[in-house]
Amino acid sequence: MATRIVTFLGLGSGRFPERYEPVRYRGEKGIHGPTALHDVPTIAEAEGPVTLVVLGTVEVEQTWFASDLYLTLLRRDLGPCPMPLVRLVVIPKGASTEERWEIFEQLVALVDPDRPVVPGEVRPTGIVVDITHGFRSQPFFAAAAIAFAQSERRRRWTEAKSPAVPVRIAYAAYEPSGGPGPDRGQNATRSDAPAEQVVVPIWDLTQFLDVLRWNTALDGLLRHGRADDLAGLLEGAEKEARPRAASAEDHKEIGKQIGPLSRFRKAASAFAEGLVTVRVPALITELAGRLTETARDARDILGQRAKPVVPMLDHMVETVQQLVAPSVVSPEGLRASVHLARLYARLQRYSELSALIRETYVSGFTLLRADDPVPQPGEGSDFNARRKADDRALGGLGKALQSGYPGHFNAFTGLRNDVQHGGFRSQGGKPDVIRKRLDAAVDQLESHLQEVGLFGPTPGVFASCSNHPSTGWTPEQHSAALALGHGAVVDVPFPAIPPDAAAEDVARLAQRAAGEILSLPCRGAFVAGEHSATFAIVHRLQAAGIPCYVATTGREASEAMQADGTVLKTSAFRFVAWRPYPGGAQ
DSSP, rough: OOOOEEEEEOOOOOSSSSSSSSSEEEEEEEEEEEOOOOHHHHHHSSSSSSSEEEHHHOIIIIITTTTTHHHHHHHHHHHSSOOOOOEEEEEEOEEEEEEEEHHHHHHHHHHHHTTOOOTTEEEEEEEEHHHHHHHHHHHHHHHHHHHHHHHHHHHHHHHOOOOOEEEEEEEEOOSSOOOOSOOOOTTTOOSSOOOGGGGEEEEHHHHHHHHHHHHHHHHHHHOOOOOOHHHHHHHHHHHHHHHHHHHHSHHHHHHHHHHHHHHHHHHHHHHHHHHHHHHHHHHHIHHHHHHHHHHHHHHHHHHHHTTTTTHHHHHHHHHHHOOOSSSSSSHHHHHHHHHHHHHHHHHHHHHHHHHHHHHHHHHHHHHOOOOSSSOOOOHHHHHHHHHHHHHHHHHHHHHSSHHHHHHHHHHHHHHHHHHTHHHOSOOOOOOOHHHHHHHHHHHHHHHHHHHHTTTOOOOOOOEEEEESSSSSOOOHHHHHHHTTTTTTEOOOOOOOOOOOOOOOHHHHHHHHHEEEHTTEEEEEEEEEESSHHHHHHHHHHHHHHOOOEEEEEEEEEEEEEOOTTTTEEEEEEEEEEEEEEEOOOO
């Protein structure tokens, strides 16, 4: 283990011999100081040998280093801690564009672990950038340089497989808020209290920079079909959660934190592998569903790390949910295949797209002429034989017919062959023409499947949003739900509403629950739970045109004489009917 600390240094006020007021700093491992140097607690808590890089202007060099003041204070305040390797990097003030680019380039080099900054430095396994004394725009440069350097390093990791090095941003929050007192816990403020009674927290601001990485990673999965960045971030989150969970009294906390992250990481990697290898049956019947399920399970944990990740994750779930179907050769499977084709078109994966479109035509033909049930991949040895027979039959019809479903299939087969042969055909099309034809082919595929009635009506669901899963319903209640005609019952957990929750918190939780229901092909909903949240959920669903219901019950009481002469009264509630909420179109 080795740590590199990159810190900014200012001139100080000059009102103290140390130029900055000595205070105590609260780090992750305790309270350090008093000291005028905010770098002391970071050095004291670092793992292994430390390299300290100090960035300052020429004036900083003359004030702190010409007189040896900085190194003298550092030796004094570190006490028994080993002295780090120290290097001063003189930077310009940033008065011109050239100077600002110079600062940026220096910072990029300093957060690169593969570039030693001091002779004899051990390659760091962790880097901390302290922006406490960053002057004016310098903290902005620091954040931009870290984001750029991490992006550049990810490219090098992919090529050279060199290990990742975490970069943290720290800020010693002197005078953020708080009132007077001998120890203000997580806050400190200037007062007449002596230095040993002022405690300054050190804020870890890394999560705000991490939001950019999470956004890029999730974007990479949906725009480029790659999950390596996302898997790397999830693996890092697992490692960070492990020591915190292991220190808890109940070791089940380990699984609560790490389990959902690990499952989401594996599901994302498997989904991406299925995309690039065009495993259409697996994507539709298994991988897409697993990805959406694990993403929902990891949602709250990731939201605690970086709140803006949640809507990004919800968008991903909404997109991937459209690829889920119980079987690939079915109306639902064909619809999912079209959504998958549109995803391939957005990814500009035209070779995979051409293969998928052709196979979807064959699946549709299989469904048109098949007896029920249709054989599915993995369900029997006759699937491949049936598939080949239908492929040959459809191809033969396509040659005989110049229009209709077979004719469209035959016309597309020529385009697909041109793409699959990689441009080696003598009559190959031009790239821009092929691209336009493939983009249009997705719409044509959907249109042809609709024309022959293969899509059928979109199957709806009846969402049950309560604290009582539908598995506990009586047969009468379940039958009555199906009789409403909204579709199969799907459970959506009612949000947990703390009794002291503010109105805006209830609205946020209710909006999330309603959003999850609206992500389904919901045709009706049973909503029952905490009153204010129930009102908010029903209001939003009704605004979307979804009828909402409450379950009416009858109370049946009984009395039984006990051996000691007491009477035991019991009550049971029996389902009676589904009653629509007022205000919605039923």
